[in-house]
Amino acid sequence: xxKALMGAAFLxxxxxxQCTAFKYFAVNNIGPNLLIILTCTYGFxxxxxxxxxxxxxxxxxxxxxxxxxxxxxxxxxxxxGFTAGKFNRLFYAEDIVLPGSIFVAGDITYGLIYYILLxxxxxxxxxxxxxxxVILPETIYTLVCAIAFYPLLLLCIxxxxxxxxxxxxxxx
Amino acid sequence: MSPIVKKKxxxxxxxxxxxxxxxxxxxTALMVVSFTTDALDRPVNAVAGxxxxxxxxxxxxxxxxxxxxxxxxxKIKELLEENESLKEQVDKLTEENTRLQEDKYxxxxxxxxxxxxxxxxxxxxxxxxxxxxxxxNFYHTFIIDKGSADGIEVDMNVLADGGLVGRVSxxxxxxxxxxxxxxxxxxxxxxxxxxxxxxxxSGNLKTYESAGCVDFSQLIDASNAVQIGDKIxxxxxxxxFLPDILIGYVNDVKNxxxxxxxxxxxxxxxxxxxxxxxxxxxxxxxTVDDDR
Numbered sequence: 001x002x003k004a005l006m007g008a009a010f011l012x013x014x015x016x017x018q019c020t021a022f023k024y025f026a027v028n029n030i031g032p033n034l035l036i037i038l039t040c041t042y043g044f045x046x047x048x049x050x051x052x053x054x055x056x057x058x059x060x061x062x063x064x065x066x067x068x069x070x071x072x073x074x075x076x077x078x079x080x081g082f083t084a085g086k087f088n089r090l091f092y093a094e095d096i097v098l099p100g101s102i103f104v105a106g107d108i109t110y111g112l113i114y115y116i117l118l119x120x121x122x123x124x125x126x127x128x129x130x131x132x133x134v135i136l137p138e139t140i141y142t143l144v145c146a147i148a149f150y151p152l153l154l155l156c157i158x159x160x161x162x163x164x165x166x167x168x169x170x171x172x
Numbered sequence: 173m174s175p176i177v178k179k180k181x182x183x184x185x186x187x188x189x190x191x192x193x194x195x196x197x198x199x200t201a202l203m204v205v206s207f208t209t210d211a212l213d214r215p216v217n218a219v220a221g222x223x224x225x226x227x228x229x230x231x232x233x234x235x236x237x238x239x240x241x242x243x244x245x246x247k248i249k250e251l252l253e254e255n256e257s258l259k260e261q262v263d264k265l266t267e268e269n270t271r272l273q274e275d276k277y278x279x280x281x282x283x284x285x286x287x288x289x290x291x292x293x294x295x296x297x298x299x300x301x302x303x304x305x306x307x308x309n310f311y312h313t314f315i316i317d318k319g320s321a322d323g324i325e326v327d328m329n330v331l332a333d334g335g336l337v338g339r340v341s342x343x344x345x346x347x348x349x350x351x352x353x354x355x356x357x358x359x360x361x362x363x364x365x366x367x368x369x370x371x372x373x374s375g376n377l378k379t380y381e382s383a384g385c386v387d388f389s390q391l392i393d394a395s396n397a398v399q400i401g402d403k404i405x406x407x408x409x410x411x412x413f414l415p416d417i418l419i420g421y422v423n424d425v426k427n428x429x430x431x432x433x434x435x436x437x438x439x440x441x442x443x444x445x446x447x448x449x450x451x452x453x454x455x456x457x458x459t460v461d462d463d464r
Contacts, residue, residue, distance in 0.1 A: 012223075012224070012227065015224075015307065016224070016227050016228060016231050016304075017231070018307050019228070019304040019305055019306065019307045019315075020228055020231040020232040020235050020303065020304050020305075021231055021232075021234070021235040021238075023235075023304075023305040024235045024236070024238070024239040025239075028381075029309070029381060029445070030309050031305075031309060033307075033308070035307070047188065048188045048192075049188035049191060052188060052191060052192050052195065053191070056195050056199075061220075061224075062307045062308070063202075064216050064217070064220045065220060065224070065304070065307070065315060065349065066306045066307055066308070066311065066313045066315075066349070068311070068357055069203050069206055069207055070202045070203065070205070070206035070212060070216070071198075071199040071200065071201075071202030071203040071206065072199075072203055073308075074195075074199045074202070075196060075199040075200070075203075078192065078195055078196070078199070079192075079196075082188070082192050085188070114308065114310060115310070118310065118357075119310065119356065119377075122356075122357070124356070124376075124377075124378075126378060129378055130377070130378075133378075133381055133382075134309050134310065134377070134381075138309050
């Protein structure tokens with residue numbers, strides 16, 4: 001229950017920051033994708049189930065407000081969260097290489113699938129342009145933001161886990 | 173969260189791959205439904221409006237505040253110099269203004285004589301503030317802080333700086349979504365003001381990011397009358413856009429390979445990078461269906 005509440009709170013916070021505050025600090029019209037950070041973190045810190053649920057809700061939120069088609073972001077985010085969850089066994093808290101590479105891979109995947117589904121199918125063929133000017137800059141900005149947001153997520157999730165463990169011990 | 177997801181040790185847990193499968197089906201169903209009908213719009217938009225929009229308003233205000241303050245600090249010196257020159261300009265402009273006011277008085281008289289109605293001033297408009305921008309970087313969609321409670325409906329036209337911003341594509345009780353002219357998925361029927369030739373104005377992410385322009389195509393101009401700098405307005409035959417709203421100015425024109433039509437780019441009249449307030453025209457284009 002607490003986990004779900006905290007997830008919802010983080011989702012709200014990250015979504016709002018992404019589509020309001022970070023749009024004022026957009027570099028060359030490119031803003032970061034904070035929801036990818038959240039989805040991937042939930043995936044590899046908990047499990048694939050948490051990852052895919054977080055991805056689904058993050059995506060559906062984007063779709064309701066901005067999407068031309070309902071459900072498309074939800075689907076992409078959900079699969080990214082699910083895949084990130086598969087790296088759960090390799091994850092330990094001190095490591096920063098694995099989370100970093102998952103964020104990069106996740107954001108690039110998101111960009112590629114979104115481009116293919118919504119741009120390539122409408123005869124926008126200049127793939128290298130979109131790669132160099134939208135997908136890669138967004139990934140780099142996302143990675144920079146992850147330096148600030150990932151430790152925050154790690155701290156909160158670990159704290160929640162500790163509270164849960166202590167309570168279980170207390171009752172035993 | 174869904175009630176079937178429970179912690180380990182409780183009665184029933186759903187393996188994640190089945191959950192993935194179910195949710196994928198749900199997403200696909202949503203996509204199909206939202207692509208073919210707009211039955212889902214109303215309930216979904218209403219829920220979203222209750223939960224998210226109040227926060228968006230707050231954060232957006234704070235974001236604007238911080239952004240403005242940081243710009244202020246950087247610009248104080250510049251502003252002092254500018255102030256001097258502006259003061260001179262004010263004197264000049266006051267003089268000019270009085271002269272123009274006389275002209276306007278005369279113009280109004282002449283207009284009523286010629287019975288030209290239907291200029292933009294005569295549409296009922298309502299102002300709104302932009303509170304959020306597209307979460308991704310592929311489209312240019314805005315969220316504004318007024319919705320159906322303020323009389324806004326889907327397909328109403330949106331203006332700013334005297335030019336066309338776009339149209340309303342989704343409405344909640346206290347928010348509305350605007351698809352802008354520069355968005356990659358927007359296509360508008362327009363015309364060249366000077367020659368009345370029709371054309372299609374379509375947003376393009378690539379042209380906008382590299383040159384700040386939108387594309388146009390399907391212009392038939394056999395006499396080569398269309399020149400760089402000509403005004404492009406919304407056309408008469410569009411079923412979503414009111415006629416004669418300024419879209420922008422021709423930036424360049426080139427012949428298509430079929431030698432019949434021309435295409436090129438248009439510089440939009442609106443400065444989309446610094447857009448914060450917009451006007452919504454509370455009148456919709458009359459369509460044939462309205463008669464029924």
